[in-house]
Amino acid sequence: DIVMTQSPDSLAVSLGERATINCKSSQSVLYSSNNKNYLAWHQQKPGQPPKLLIYWASTRESGVPDRFSGSGSGTDFTLTISSLQAEDVAVYYCQQYYGTPYTFGQGTKLEIK
Amino acid sequence: QLQLQESGPGLVKPSETLSLTCTVSGGSISSSSSYWGWIRQPPGKGLEWIGSIYYSGNTYYNPSLKSRVTISVDTSKNQFSLKLKSVTAADTAVYYCARLTTWDGTMIFFDYWGQGTLVTVSS
Numbered sequence: 001d002i003v004m005t006q007s008p009d010s011l012a013v014s015l016g017e018r019a020t021i022n023c024k025s026s027q028s029v030l031y032s033s034n035n036k037n038y039l040a041w042h043q044q045k046p047g048q049p050p051k052l053l054i055y056w057a058s059t060r061e062s063g064v065p066d067r068f069s070g071s072g073s074g075t076d077f078t079l080t081i082s083s084l085q086a087e088d089v090a091v092y093y094c095q096q097y098y099g100t101p102y103t104f105g106q107g108t109k110l111e112i113k
Numbered sequence: 114q115l116q117l118q119e120s121g122p123g124l125v126k127p128s129e130t131l132s133l134t135c136t137v138s139g140g141s142i143s144s145s146s147s148y149w150g151w152i153r154q155p156p157g158k159g160l161e162w163i164g165s166i167y168y169s170g171n172t173y174y175n176p177s178l179k180s181r182v183t184i185s186v187d188t189s190k191n192q193f194s195l196k197l198k199s200v201t202a203a204d205t206a207v208y209y210c211a212r213l214t215t216w217d218g219t220m221i222f223f224d225y226w227g228q229g230t231l232v233t234v235s236s
Contacts, residue, residue, distance in 0.1 A: 040222040042160075049209055049226040050160065061224070093160060097213075097221045101175040102162040 002026055002096050006105035012113040019081040021108045023094035028074045031098065038098035041070055041079045044107075045090045053092075054079065086112065115140040117210050117227035125204075125234050131197040135210030135227060142191045143168040148213040148220035149193045151184060153206040154229070161206075165213060165220055166193055173220070200234045207231050 003026040013019040029038045037057035042050040052061045054070035057077055067082045081088055089112060094105040121133035135149070142149065150165035164174040166184045174182050178197070186193040197204060212225040 038221065042223070049229050050223070051226070052222065052224050055222045055224075095160075095222070100162075100173050101177070104160040104162070106159050 001101055002029065002098060002103050004094055004096055004103050004105040006092075006094060006108045008108060009106065010109040010111065012111045013081075013084045014113045015086065016083050017113075019084050019088070019110055021079045021092050021094075021110070023072075023077040023079070023105050025075045025077075025096055025098075029096045029098040030074050037073055037077070038096055039070075039072075039077050040095045040097060041068075042093045042095060042104075043088075043090045044093065050093065081110075084110075084112070115212060115225045117212065117225060119208060119210050119227045119230040121230060121232070123231060123233060125200055125232060126236050127201055127234055128199055131195070131200050131204060131208075131232055131234070133195045133208055133210075133230065133232070134192050135194070137191045137193075137212075142186060142193065143188050146215050148215065149186065150211050150213050150220075150223065151195045152209045152211060152223070153204075154209070155203075155206045163195065163197075163208075167220075202234050205232065205234045 005024045007022045039057040041054040043053050044050045058070040069080050071078050091107045091109050093107050116138045118136045125131045148165045151163040164184045166172045181198045183196040207229040209229045210227040211223040213220040214224050
């Protein structure tokens with residue numbers, strides 16, 4: 001299984017400031033034949049199901065604000081929120097879809113400082 | 114807009130079988146560009162992929178659960194289902210159904226999620 005490890009486990013950021021969440025996979029999720037990273041980010045607000053934010057490591061899902069961005073390749077990835085808004089309080093999960101079993105990171109809880 | 118809704122008992126006794134159904138609306142479960150999956154989340158914990166199915170009946174299971182899991186599809190009802198046998202308290206979780214989109218015919222990421230349903234295993 002591909003193990004996904006996120007850091008930090010929790011993060012407190014002031015409104016308007018930048019938030020950065022890291023995700024590391026135990027093996028590369030870059031498919032050499034198409035040069036795509038099989039990595040997604042999901043946001044889960046309290047009491048709600050997860051919501052897809054980013055796929056192919058850096059492509060924003062339709063309707064996702066542009067303050068959310070994803071970067072990285074191979075085994076190391078980052079989700080950045082450029083200017084934190086109150087509605088961004090949530091748990092964020094990275095997830096690999098390079099191979100089954102699909103696996104998620106343990107989650108990073110983002111709060112307002 | 115595609116919508117998914119889980120249904121089934123909220124309480125299951127230990128050693129019995131957990132059965133849930135996901136009803137898809139706003140789109141066809143027989144779409145060639147969709148796979149359908151189950152994911153669970155124990156209270157206060159992270160997400161675990163259980164398995165996925167294509168409308169043709171092809172299934173993919175998490176090896177950690179494979180011996181106890183069956184996922185099936187009913188195209189006439191636009192539904193797919195989960196059965197998890199021999200449950201214990203460790204199977205207590207919110208169970209989500211979700212759609213996986215495809216790339217080159219391969220299932221990839223989850224892009225639509227149901228609201229989830231809490232299943233408690235207790236006598």
